[in-house]
Amino acid sequence: MRTAAHRANARKLILMAALVLLAAAAYLLVEVNPKYFSYAMSLRIPKLIVMLIAAFSIGGASIVFQSIINNTIVTPCLLGMNSLYTLIHTAVVFVAGSGSILAANANVSFAVDLVIMGVAATLIYGYLFQKTNHNVLYVLLIGTVLTSFFGSIQSTLTRVMDPNEYDTLLTTLVASFSNVNSEIILFSLAVLAVLIFALRRDLALLDVLTLGKAQATNLGVDYDRSIRRLLLGVTLAIAVATAMVGPISFMGLIIANLSRQLLKTYRHSQLILGSVFFGMIILVAGQLIVEHVYSYAIPISVFITVGGGIYFLYLLLTKRRV
């Protein structure tokens, strides 16, 4: 059905796409010294691409995660994958040393992240989802427990680690947009492309899946299978974003809800686009401000955390009536 609301949303999305382009152009061109144009571009273009990829992964993963959990105030960072990421990197440096190929080669280290996070999420959440009948509370509870579990192992490791090794480790753990991991751009794009291709059927089912297990089954959809596959996809997309820019998936909460509020629709094709565009605008415009107004004094993650926190409270308070 091509309803009026659907067309109105399409217009909103086109406008947002234009804003994304505008922000990207501004990011590339503001205060660029014409004498060193190509040098400036060689620094700025990879950063821009990394931000766009991160916004894409987080924006898409957040909407999908919220829809399969059937709750709009959760973000995939509740799965505990961020602390698993931190643990993996610490463990690699601890066991193999920061000079080893596992830690020094960005692509190898990225592959390790993807495999471990993917396997862990499938085992833990795939199993848990079936055992608990897709009970969101258990998923969130286990996520919280895992977060502190991974966190305490990680801090134990850092305590017995060689201080010099710890120094090198820190730079990969607190990645920010001023310190992006642009070596893995191609690898990430490939992962995302494979992910979208492999999950295209499940993604198309998202609208039906959000009707709940009984209704989806009634309409002939294999609910459990699709949920399992999508959950794995969410984890891998988050792994991509985390590996590129560090743990900022809290942003997913903001952009997913902004998109839901703006578009007021159930169509995931539109919701995901909206969330992705919001993410791109926030990241690129935010980084522009961080670099040129605050001259890097405050990293963008601070803004996202503060802004996200306030927005989260607002959501909690306004959702009470439901």
Next chain:
Amino acid sequence: MKVTELTKQYDGKTVVDSVSFEIPKGKVLSLIGPNGAGKSTVMGIISRLIARDAGLVDFEGQDISRWKSKELSKRLAILTQSNQIQMKLTVRELVAFGRFPYSGGRITAEDEAIIDQAITYMELDEMQDRFIDELSGGQRQRAMIAMVIAQDTEFVLLDEPTNNLDIYHATNMMKIVRRLCDELGKTVILVLHEINYAAFYSDYICAFADGKIAKFGTVKEVMTRQTLSQIYKVDFEIMEIEGKPLSIYY
């Protein structure tokens, strides 16, 4: 459809206890019985929503679990007892999901006509563009039923369809059930707590108590003082109106 020796346990407690019955094709069958008797569980099992522990559910010559879910969704539709949908969805969009088994996400002109008809059946024309989370409980229930009707299947299973509906809409609902059966030849299985609706509008009644079938038969066979008082443990009187048995309980 034929059900044999169906059994289901929850945490060691048997909630459906070797239930066997045959669903007469092209008729209206009502399931009645006290809360917790196992009606919804039986409905869930015969529509593949709930896994059984033992027994057979034969649907058109093949066990229900061997059917492709997608194929089944064109032959059998179910409205479950509780439905929580959290999406921003209008009534019309919800009803359109009933066409999903046929058209996927792409609604054809033919689908639109069927959706229109289902909406008109449930008298939802005026509110078809409203969001379902902004409707009253009864209005939402009617929208859910319209979705099941739009699914246009030979077998229609409705778990407490009159739940939340006022007398006018509940009666209208029951008339629609009759039309689905008489005019369109569908087989309708409902769970009802209003015994008189079951008596007036169905062909057969299956009475459940404690996970077992207490009585299965035509309306006249089941609607007796003795059977009903035994099942519900309440005093009953049976009267006859328009040749149909109706009950008074107190």
